[in-house]
Amino acid sequence: MSPKYSLIIPIYNEEATIAALYERIRAVIDRLDGSTEIILINDGSRDRSLPLMRELHHHDPRVCYLSLARNFGHQVAVTAGLNHVRGRVAIVMDADLQDPPELIPKMIEQWQQGYQVVYAQRTQRRKEGWFKRSTAYVFYRLLKQLADVEIPTDTGDFCLMDRQVVDVLNAMPERNRYIRGLRSWVGFRQTAVKFDRDPRFAGDAKYTFHQSLTLAISGLVSFSSVPLRISTYVGLFAAFVAVIMMILVFYWRIAYPGSPLTGLSTIVVAIFFLGAVQLLSIGILGEYIGRIYEEVKNRPLYTLSEVAGFEQVTEKAFDRDHPTQAHPEEIS
Structure with a gap:
């Protein structure tokens, strides 16, 4: 029994x-x-x-x-x-x-x-x-x-x-x-x-x-699915920051032609910031894709x-x- x-x-x-x-x-x-x-x-x-x-x-x-x-x-x-x-x-x-x-x-x-x-x-x-x-x-x-x-x-x-x-x-x-x-x-x-x-x-x-x-x-x-939405929000935030930085750089070049803020350091910081956002988003997406891959192997x-x-x-x-x-x- x-x-x-x-x-x-x-x-x-x-x-x-x-x-x-x-x-x-x-x-x-x-x-x-x-x-x-x-x-x-x-x-x-x-x-x-x-x-x-x-x-x-x-x-x-x-x-x-x-x-x-x-x-x-x-x-x-x-x-x-x-x-x-x-x-x-x-x-x-x-x-x-x-x-x-x-x-x-x-x-x-x-x-x-x-x-x-x-x-x-x-x-x-x-x-x-x-x-x-x-x-x-x-x-x-x-x-x-x-x-x-x-x-x-x-x-x-x-x-x-x-x-x-x-x-x-x-x-x-x-x-x-x-x-x-x-x-x-x-x-x-x-x-x-x-x-x-x-x-x-x-x-x-x-x-x-x-x-x-x-x-x-x-x-x-x-x-x-919140992590996927978070990566979207972070991407939108990064785009907003990029637009603000573009406006500021354009302003500094006109108002302060010799300012160090318009030099190489600004470009490097922007590149690192956008790169970090992209890697974070790819990593989150990879977690979900990896689970799909595990499931389809059956x-x-x-x-x-x-x-x-x-x-x-x-x-x-x-x-x-x-x-x-x-x-x-x-x-x-």
Whole structure:
């Protein structure tokens, strides 16, 4: 029989946390009102994460795992988990224990009250540096102002989603995925559960500043066309400034023939200014064109090297989304 709840946990080099993660999750799911499957997704880990996942699967049949053929990134790993859920409810959480498993029963309570998406909203970020807190604060509020849909502030991927929402997400063909944005876009009844975010249990943060910035840009470009309009506005402003400068230079040449303002320095500043505007506009346009290029290639979103714990995987997950993959029974 299919489980009632499905936990989706992407893992990348988390050998130091897997044991503690499993113990805390087991303590929670043993008290739930229905059966639960734990879906671990190995996102190309280079440590002992995959062997530990195999051990957990042999020890506890509720533990299933997918092993991606290489590191495809956190959002793709979450998508792989969503493609394979069998429960009526999917719960997405990180493996570093910054997302506390003890919050799951409270999220389920909200689902039982009729909410189809329950997202965890951070009230505090314990032991995080001021720079990370400040940039996250600014980004979430900027995204909320610019995005075409209302994306809640201070939320990550830690959430509960009803099966109906999961099916809609799985039907979306997008390749540059920003799960928390897609989760907002689909609609349905949504609510927040607030919590204080703990520091990592062990190991180093897997999201570097560059990766966080890339994810932020992806979220902004995927859910807003405002950057394109900004480049247009900047171009109009540059044209206005150029006209003003032309009038001033013409005036200075007549009124002050020997003025240094009509010399080479003015021309150089104007060239650099217009060049910067052009490069900025081309860069913004390139972000959107790059996403179009990724979409039209139509490659599989991910490839799997190993699957275990799924007695039956729907044909939709393998044939439509991943037509080049072997059937899971052939892999294992």
